[in-house]
Amino acid sequence: QLQLVESGGGLVQPGGSLRLSCAASGFTLDYYAIGWFRQAPGKEREGVSCISSSGGSTNYADSVKGRFTISRDNAKNTVYLQMVSLKPEDTAVYYCAASRDQLISDSWYSGYLEVWGQGTLVIVSS
Numbered sequence: 001q002l003q004l005v006e007s008g009g010g011l012v013q014p015g016g017s018l019r020l021s022c023a024a025s026g027f028t029l030d031y032y033a034i035g036w037f038r039q040a041p042g043k044e045r046e047g048v049s050c051i052s053s054s055g056g057s058t059n060y061a062d063s064v065k066g067r068f069t070i071s072r073d074n075a076k077n078t079v080y081l082q083m084v085s086l087k088p089e090d091t092a093v094y095y096c097a098a099s100r101d102q103l104i105s106d107s108w109y110s111g112y113l114e115v116w117g118q119g120t121l122v123i124v125s126s
Helices: none
Strands: 003-007 010-012 018-025 033-039 046-051 058-060 068-073 078-083 092-099 120-124
Touching: 003 092, 018 033, 018 092, 018 120, 033 068, 033 078, 046 068, 046 078, 058 068, 078 092
Parallel strands: 010 120
Antiparallel strands: 003 018, 018 078, 033 046, 033 092, 046 058, 068 078, 092 120
């Protein structure tokens, strides 16, 4: 069974940092681009960041540029999202998803995503 499992969410104060992890089981991430999405209460899901299978191409939503960094370790079958300078508006459930589409751009998030994780909650509050 193909699975993605997110971890690393939690409660953090504004200005703080968190690192989210997205671990795959049942398949190898070597051939998949991975994206992070988030959904805040009462809002639509939005794409946050994505990375190609090699890690050579990345994309970020304007709202997180300069604050979030996506990376991957294919040997560990895991993708990370390092988040710094967190703001209350970053509060959301964060999901990762896998796609074979390697064309990393703003439109990647609306393509076919084969596998989704269950999400991890991030709360930024004082």
